[in-house]
Amino acid sequence: MSNIVKITNLNKYYITGDEKLHVLKNIDLKINKGDFVMIMGKSGSGKTTLMNILGLLDRFDDGEYLFNDIDVRGISEGEKSKIRNQNMGFIFQQFHLIDSLSIGKNVELPLLYKGKVSKKERDELILKYLEMVGLKEKKNKLPSELSGGQQQRVAIARALINNPYVIFADEPTGALDSHTGTEIMEILKGLNEEGKTIIMVTHDEDLIKYANKVIRVKDGDIIGGEA
Secondary structure, eight states, X not given: XXXXXXXXXXXXXXXXXXXXXXXXXXXXXXXXXTOEEEEEOOTTSSHHHHHHHHTTSSOOSEEEEEETTEEGGGSOHHHHHHHHHHHEEEEETTOOOOTTSOXXXXXXXXXXXXXOOOHHHHHHHHHHHHHHTTOGGGTTSOGGGSOHHHHHHHHHHHHHTTOOSEEEEESTTTTSOHHHHHHHHHHHHHHHHTTOEXXXXXXXXXXXXXXXXXXXXXXXXXXXXXX
16 A cells, blocks of 8 residues: 655644744654544644644644655645645534535635636536535525534535545544534545545544544654554
8 A cells, every 4th residue: 555644753843932842753654545544642642733734734843744755845835735725625623614605605615726627517516515415405505504513514525525535634523412423424434435545633532443543642752553
């Protein structure tokens, strides 16, 4: 299996006043195409920082990160944005939907950033992915008219509309009740079975059963699981 992520001796620091915090320490990590990876750890462990670096949303200070064999250290912010838009989808705990836009318009946003997609094709893709998450009939509703679970489904449709091969999910069930959280996990499981690579941050031990690889982070170190 080929690596989609390969990290070697990666370090990340935060400067707060006179203090230099070492938040990720000499991280070595490989993730293969088709993996379902859980990054686990307590609040403040560094797990979300690690995922943000993997998703090119945050920088690191030293070490090496190859994404799909591309060395991300030497590329511009514009090139990182292009890689994110073409290869990555993001799902967050708080959904991050735009309240003033309809569900369909929220799902469409990555296509608008991408450009060069006709309105006809955009409309077809919006319906395709809303149907995939069971919300085709909600296309013209506003986020405030949907339940939390429905809003997270919209976020999944938005993450998928550019057909990325990696989906980053940061506590995607954290704001949901257990039944709705299970529904969301089953959607992610199905996507993984279709070949999507899932990289998910969680603190919920009950969700380990969905993963084929578990990475545990404590105080900036990987302490367990296959890295």
